[in-house]
Amino acid sequence: MRGWGSVAVGMGLTFFSAVAAAGTVAIDVGHYLERPGAISAYGVTEFEYNHALAAVLAARLASEGVPVRLIGHRGEMADLRARPREAEAAGAGFFLSIHHDSVKEEHLRPWNWNGRALRHAEGFAGFSLFVSRLNPRLDESRACASAIGAALRRAGLAVATHHGVSSAGVERPLADEANGVYFYDNLVVLKTATVPAVLLEAGVIVNRDEERDLASAARRALTADAVLQGLQQCGVAIAP
Numbered sequence: 001m002r003g004w005g006s007v008a009v010g011m012g013l014t015f016f017s018a019v020a021a022a023g024t025v026a027i028d029v030g031h032y033l034e035r036p037g038a039i040s041a042y043g044v045t046e047f048e049y050n051h052a053l054a055a056v057l058a059a060r061l062a063s064e065g066v067p068v069r070l071i072g073h074r075g076e077m078a079d080l081r082a083r084p085r086e087a088e089a090a091g092a093g094f095f096l097s098i099h100h101d102s103v104k105e106e107h108l109r110p111w112n113w114n115g116r117a118l119r120h121a122e123g124f125a126g127f128s129l130f131v132s133r134l135n136p137r138l139d140e141s142r143a144c145a146s147a148i149g150a151a152l153r154r155a156g157l158a159v160a161t162h163h164g165v166s167s168a169g170v171e172r173p174l175a176d177e178a179n180g181v182y183f184y185d186n187l188v189v190l191k192t193a194t195v196p197a198v199l200l201e202a203g204v205i206v207n208r209d210e211e212r213d214l215a216s217a218a219r220r221a222l223t224a225d226a227v228l229q230g231l232q233q234c235g236v237a238i239a240p
């Protein structure tokens with residue numbers, strides 16, 4: 001009886017519901033070592049950023065007694081479908097994929113830093129969240145994405161506004177504009193999960209200013225705190 005809503009069923013069920021609702025949260029480290037995702041303005045792979053933030057978030061949730069399962073943290077997971085499968089086999093009741101954002105090719109500009117030819121983009125910053133309408137638990141996914149987005153905003157972070165159209169020109173409709181939540185139906189980890197699933201782009205690592213912030217312990221802690229608050233609010237992470 002892991003799931004949402006059961007807390008409200010009645011006093012007699014409160015204890016069991018709280019235990020059941022505090023199911024394992026799967027934290028998915030986006031990308032893998034062989035194909036590590038975007039390269040940041042300062043030449044760091046997205047996988048490294050995802051890995052670092054996932055570790056901070058896992059520790060934060062665990063410190064509140066929320067069971068956590070890291071997925072893909074060894075950098076080995078090439079098969080996207082295996083990620084939710086592994087999470088669910090481990091008893092996860094919620095799937096959160098951690099990513100860091102880039103921008104379309106045409107917005108990237110060459111620059112040199114420390115002798116390396118790299119690329120960066122000005123004018124793009126902030127977090128965004130994605131849910132898939134092909135996930136069977138869309139309402140819960142969306143509620144949690146909105147709650148996380150609201151908590152990130154309360155923490156002072158800005159919503160990224162550059163995701164309205166994909167690089168292929170496909171529109172990505174907004175699920176919750178104020179809180180930075182978009183529909184991205186074909187994201188494999190979201191649509192193949194059978195538990196509620198959300199993807200977080202924590203910030204834009206090709207923006208030189210935002211990358212410096214994203215690399216800081218303070219920003220990671222602030223993001224982890226906000227995700228915890230969001231998950232508590234949507235009923236996923238309930239303190240024992």
Ligand SMILES: [Zn+2]
Pocket residue numbers: 030031037038046099100
């Ligand atoms: Zn990514």
